[in-house]
Amino acid sequence: MLFPTLAFGVFFLFVYFTAWSLDRENGRRKLFLLLASWFFYAQWDWRFVALLIASAVLNWAIGALIARTRERGDSRTAWMVGLGVAANLLILGFFKYYGFFVEQAADLLMRFGWERDLPLLQIVLPVGISFFTFQGISYVVDVYRGKTPPAKSLVDVMLLMSFFPHLVAGPIVRASDLLPQFDRAPRLTRAMATHGLLLIVWGLFKKTVIASELSVNLVDPVFFDPSAYSAFDIAAATYGYAVQIYCDFSAYSDMAIGLAALLGYSFPRNFDQPYRASSMQSFWRRWHISLSSWLRDYLYVPLGGGRKGLISSCINVFITMVLGGLWHGAAWTFLAWGALHGGVQVIERLFRAALGERKVVPTIIGVFVTFHIVCLGWILFRAESFDLAMQMLQGLGRMGPVVMLTPLLLTLIVGGLAMHWLPPRAIEGVAERLKAAPSVTLGLLIGAAILLVEAVRPEGVAPFIYFQF
């Protein structure tokens, strides 16, 4: 059940009205939201609801065990958090990386002449597994670090991990953000509701109009067979993919934040005009913020962060980014993508250490260079294999007619990039003005905006890109 579909619209209307009718009894409300989230997840594959429940029970039990052990004055809790993290990684590793590592092992053995029939399994990847396991890890580690108290009930942990707005593609909402909100019956204000509605409409537009149009008519055909296209089309497809992935993923985040807001919960911002970044470090402070801050707190800092000097911090950044690349998928192209981002950040750090904080490159040049490095990374990210990625890069030198790029697609690319130069909090600003409008006026405006999107969207909706992660 995808967000921009009629089925989800009907589902959400039912959830919205039922949830608010239960607002006097927070426990029942949470239970209802939990059941609704499981129903939502079961639309992909009902068997994985059991995995979701098992994962939540595991993390709740580890969290409770850590808290109880600490209450008894026993400080030996490190092995418990280790157990919790290992169990989460085991779930993730089995479903996401088992096939990849077995294939690599088989290749390696064959090269040494030890060919073996390794047990290859066709494992179906549960949607959103990377997101809910990372949430589970953050819960266990935060309880261990004392950053968040253990959840008061199992339902809270289950809802934290299963809450349908963020379940399948984030943002990765921390326990410290969401558990306190579950403690009390939520409140809905006009500002929150207007902001939420605008985010949903804006996300709908970005996903179903910009991302879908670019994907179907430009990016997919060119990335499928780059050798058939000229430099113009390949460059357009690369820029188009940069816009597509931003509009696709940020649309999901926007809609998730908006849906949660309509149910009275506040999620953190996940994007902040990333192509405006003038350095790779700045890019990762603006792109998928919930993941980059997760990687910082649960990977970079435990590795040592920047505490042991420049070289150590460079190594830690590189390792973090490579593993961040691997998080996106079990493929060498994702590792290379992570290595590219890590490598550029290391170079930036070395430059900063040598030149100090003074600005040596004008911002506009920094933005231009950073954007093109990011686009280079997107080629690795999107290509099915290294061969296709190399074909894309080679094609950038091949002159020929423009076949795929049309005025409409060019407008969408330019528009998708131009939205990064809107005022940073434009939606909030508009919401602030519209919240005073009568409900009928706002309802008609929202309806007209959705009608416009519905009229121009392509038939059908492709799944969000980040569902596969």
Added chain:
Amino acid sequence: MTDERDPPEIPLEPFPVHRPESPFPPLYESLPPNPADPPSDWIETADAHDLPTRENRLAALGRFAFPPAPPLDDEGLAARDRRWTSRTIVVATAFLLVFNAVSPLNWSRQQAPSWLQGTVQQMSEVWVGELAVFGVDMPRQGAREAWMAARDARFVSQEPVSTAP
């Protein structure tokens, strides 16, 4: 300002060089002195809102019949905002049910045959047909046609996309 002509020693210029004497006595000197202000009746402790005001009798009757509600507490404010949000959602949904009526029909055509699918399809076909009489499908249709025209546009010297490899 007299009716007499200027004396001959005064040059005849467009503007008089000095003001002629008035035949009338000085105005202010002839008035009696102003009487002193009466003592103030301002009451320091009085509140202007306490003073009796004249109210429209009809308004007073209305206020008596329908007394204003007490100011809302936090829960009341939250409930009001929830009602406002719900109304907004209902209005948007109703708007879409009318102007985007074809959407449930398209959805039902994409589903596997079932009782629900069949029912939705039949109801949607009737609904879309009835609304088409009033032309409410025209905004959607117009926007779609404009979008398709934009999609079909090509750069100069560009071949149609159908011949692309």
